[in-house]
Amino acid sequence: MHRPTTEARPSIYYDYKVHKPWLPSAHATQERKKVVIAGSGPAGMVAALELARHGVPSVIVTSELQVSQGSRAIVFTRRSMEILQQVETADRMTENGLPWRFGNSYYRGQRVFRMEAPHDADDRFFPMLNIQQQYMEEYLLDACAANPLIDLRWGNKVIGVEQEEDFARIEIDTPHGAYTLETEWLVAADGGRSPIRTALNLQMEGASYEGFFVIADIKIDLPLPTERLAYFDPDWNPGNTILMHREPHGIWRVDYQLPAGETPEQALQPESLKARIDAQLAMIGHAGARWEMDWCSVYSARTLTLPDYVHGRVLFTGDAAHLLPIFGVRGANTAFQDAQSLGWHLAFVAKGLATEKLLGNYSAERVGAAREIIEEAGKSTRFMAPPSRGFRLLRDAVLSLSMSEEFVRPLYHWRTSRPHEYTDSVLNSAGDDDALFRSGPAHGAPPQNIRLSADDFLLDHLGGGFELIYFTEAAAIPESLQGVVAAVRARGVPLRVIAVGAVGQVDGADVSLADADGHFRRRYGVQASGAGYLLRPDQHVCARWLTLDATRLQAAFNTALPQ
C-alpha cells in the first residue's frame, strides 16, 4: 500500500498544502485513457496543459500529496517564461519572481568577469527570473485544476507498466490499494530517478562527474542585488567553486562544491553546513550575519540522455529523459521545452492529424537538444568542477591569468540555457526561401518577439496551433492562400493567420498588426509585401518565404504534418 506523507513539508517561507489522495474506491471503473502523465513536476504539468490546449484530455498521476520539497529549480529563462505564457502562468511568475541579467565571477577578492545578458527592447521577459520551484509548481497546478481536460490524481504511484500493441497498462498504488489504468499513451515525466525508465530497463548515455555540490537555501538579509555570484577557489574551500543567487522572500541559494573524498552524508551534517556557510558569508564581508537554514541537498553533475524518448506507448520527457548539469540552469528550463514540444506532437498524433512518425520527430528534436546541451554544459562543468588533473591545472591557470589577462575571462561565462534551434528538423520545408533571408528567425528557430506597443507583444497573440504570419499592405489575404488555410483547417488542424503591415483589419486574417514603422518587417528580414513565416504549434519556424504562394504553403503543411 502506497503511504505518501500527509505532513506538510517544513519550510520557512512556503506554506505547503497537503492534497487529498485520489482513491480508486471512490470512483467508478476507469475506461481507457487517451494520455496518462506520470509526474506532476514542470515537465508533466506543462505537457498536460499543452495537450489540453489542443483539446486532448489527460490524467496526471503523482505519488506525493504536495509540491516539491525545497526550492530546487530557481532560475527561469526568457524562453521558459514564453512557454509559461502559453499556459497562462507567466504573469504570476513575473509578479512574484526576481528578474536579473548580470553575473559576477570572483577570484582572490577581485571581480574577474561580469556577464551581461542582453535584454532586447522587443522582449517581454527578462533573460532570467528567480523564483522557488514550489511557486512555479503551484501556479501550474492552479492552471491544471482550472482545466476540465486535466484530471490530477494525488497520492497515485506508478508501480508497474505493461505495453500492448496500441496501449499501455499501468499499475497504480494508492493509500487505498492498487488499481489498473489503461492508456493509449503514457508520458513518463517522473523525474531524474524515473521509476518508469528503470522498469523499462533503459540505459542513458553520457558522463557522470565526480564532484559533489551542496545546495542550501538560507534565510538571510544581504544588501546585494539580484545577480549571479560565483566565487572560485576561495581560501575557505581551496580549488572549489561557490555560487550564490537571491530568491524571493529573503532566501539565498548557496551552492558549494565539496572537497574531494567527502561524502554527501558528511557534507550535510549541521555543523559542517554552518561552518562553511559562515565562512562564505565572512568571505563576502558579512561575517557573523545571522541566517536560518530552510532546505539543503546534495547534487552531482551528470550529462546523460536516453538515446530515444519514444518506447512503444511510453514517451519520456524532462529529467526522466535526460540528466543535465546544474550549471547554466538547464533542468526545468529544458523540461519546459521538452514538454511544450511533446504536447503538440502527441496531441496531433492522438487526434489523427499526423501519423506516429511525428512522435519520432519529437524524439529526434529533443534528443538533439539534449545532446547540444550536454556538449555545451560539459564545457561549463569541466571549468566549474574539473574532472581530472589536467582540467584542474588548466582551470587554475585560467583563474590565475584572469587577474591580469583579458583574453581568458570569457571562460568564466558558462553558457546558460537557450532554446534549441531545430535547424535540421524533418518538419522544415525544403522548397521555401529560408536560405534567401538575410535576417530574422531561420528554420527551426523560436520566434523573435516584437514589441507592438507599451504592453503588447507579438507572442501575446500567438498560441494553440500553427500560425501563418503574412506580411501585406493589402486589405485581404490573397484568395489562393485563404483556400489553403481553409483546406488545412477543414482537416482539423488549428491554424491562425496573423497579417502584418496593413492599416486596418485584413480580410482572412485572425489578427492584424499595423507595423507602421516597419520594425516588425525589419526584424523578420522582410523587405516587401507577400512574405510569410509559418510557425509550428511550439512557435518554432518551419517555413518562410520572401514571396508566398499557395502551392508552397500547402507543401509546408505536407512536410510539417507527415502522413
Place this chain on the structure above:
Amino acid sequence: MTATNKALTIPGLETVYDALASAIDEAGADKTELFLVKLALLNANALGHPERFEQHLQAALQDL
C-alpha cells in the same frame, strides 16, 4: 615540425632557454606546473592558431 620564418635565431633561443629556466626556478617546485600552463595559454593566444598549437602539443608529447 616545419620551421616557420618566425623561428628563433640561435642567440634568441639561448635567451629564451635561460629566461625560461630562471622563471621555473622563480616559480618554485610547487608552482612550476601552474606557471607552465599559464605560459602555454599566453603563447597559444599570441600564436592565434589552434591547429598549430595542436601540432605543438603532439611534438611536445613525443619522446617524454
